Amino acid sequence: MWCCGSSRKKASSTSSRPPQDDLPDEMPENPTPEQYKAWEEQHITGLKQCSDQLGPESEESLTIMASLGCIYADQGKWNEAAEIRQTVVEKRKRVLGKDHPDTLTCMGQLASTYVSLGRWAEAESLQKEIIAISESALGKDHPNTFTAMGDLATTHLEQGRLDEAEKLQVEVVEICKRVLGPDDLNTITVMSNLASTYRGQGRLGEGAKIEESVTEAFQRTLEPEHPVALMNVSNLATTRLQEGRYEDAEALGRNVMETRKRTLGPDHPSTITSVANLAAIYSAQERYKDAEQLEVEVLESQKKGLGLEHPSTLLSMNNLAHTWKALGKDEQALSLMSECVELRKTQLGPEHPDTLASIDAVTLWSKYMP
Structure with missing residues (x-):
């Protein structure tokens, strides 16, 4: 549920001259693929220096590793993200203990990576472990607890377990509104996820009502090209498709696809998903040749x-x-x-x-x- 904010900060280094010192202290809000590549290389170099000088289990080294995991995830490099996040979780459990908030945060990031890889059983097991530990130690209103609850709901949603997803999402929305406020990005994101669940249940009116509220909130708080804002536009396109408003759906879907190609690159998983969504809109209009062209492209990209x-x-x-x-x-x-x-x-x-x-x-x- 949380945005991966740790990837925005520059990796620290113990050398007198950190590598790639020309990089800004924080990554831009919507980095280009080239900026991601430079940031990734800088973190890898910084991690090696920090591990050599302070040790691979120092807090500084683990912080850089966690940040590198976010950089991989932001680029859709799920296998690389999973590998480094598994290492971070193991080391944080050993150094800080499994109940420490930093350990729980890293466990949550690893579980989200498993979801992206389709490793749902592993994700669900890890998320339930986080909820049990966090609720006992920190309470249900702590971010680690309700974040894991929201992530578990997403895992249920991905598996088609819509009623279980809805039950958790409704609870998390209420907690987030109370603890974070109605305009917080994480509150709005959970509301958007709940709208997706309603769509899956065929409750289009309820889903559309939430999406309209979410869209208004995003317009107040986010730039149009922010990844979360684009996800909301994509969800809105799906709703328009289900309502039979094909021209609106196509315009929204094409906007998302073109923006993601420009900001993330053509090979990013989110970009490929937006191409697949546009193909679905073509199919609904019986434009099967147009759909086929995009679907062949998507399938080859995803296989690779x-x-x-x-x-x-x-x-x-x-x-x-x-x-x-x-x-x-x-x-x-x-x-x-x-x-x-x-x-x-x-x-x-x-x-x-x-x-x-x-x-x-x-x-x-x-x-x-x-």
């Missing part, structure tokens, strides 16, 4: 960046199979969807709603194959 078995890759396989079916490419559609079914059974489980939907498609399509 996320791996064949990642849930997002499997969703793209499912979508492309449906597009091929609509274009009359029956054999290609059935072959791809059959592959998707087997992978989803393994990765999501045989009873997951997405798995069942893919199975239904294969069953239906097989009946009418010549």
Whole structure:
């Protein structure tokens, strides 16, 4: 739930002349891919110097490692983020203890990385551990506690467990409003997540009402190109799509895609997701050739960046199979969807709603194959 603010600060170094001293003390609000690369290299160099001079488990070294993990995550480098965050968690548990707030924060960041990698069981286990420790030691109103609750709700949402997600999100929204205030970025983010859950439940009116409130709050507090603001615009595009307002949905979706390409680069996972969302809007308008072109691009990018078995890759396989079916490419559609079914059974489980939907498609399509 939290924005990864630690990546905004420059890595400290114990040398008399820190590496890449021309970098600013804090990263710009919306860094370019080139700025991220420079920041990443500076942190790697600073971490080596700090580890050599103060030790790999010094507070300074662990702070730089945690910051580097955020830089990786901001760029969508989930495997690199997971690896370094696992190390930080292990070291902080050893040095500070598992109940320390800094340890719990790092555990939460690792769990969020697992969600991004589709490693939901590991994420859920870690999030439940954080909630139990934090609520006992710090209380339910402490940021570590309600952050973990919000993150667990997101994990449920990703797995299609909408009722469980809603129950947690409603509770977290009330806590955030009371503790942080209604205009705090984290409060608004949780409200946006709740709107997504309502959409998934088919409660479009309730979701749209929250999204309008969220949009107004973002306009007051964030620049239009802020990642969280863009996520809200993307969610709003989804709502417009579900309402059948295709022109509005396309305009919003295209704006998000073009902005992310410019600010994050074409290969960033968030950019690729926005391309996939635009393809879905094309499909809803029966512009299947346009959708196919984007979906092929998305699937190849996700296979390369996320791996064949990642849930997002499997969703793209499912979508492309449906597009091929609509274009009359029956054999290609059935072959791809059959592959998707087997992978989803393994990765999501045989009873997951997405798995069942893919199975239904294969069953239906097989009946009418010549």
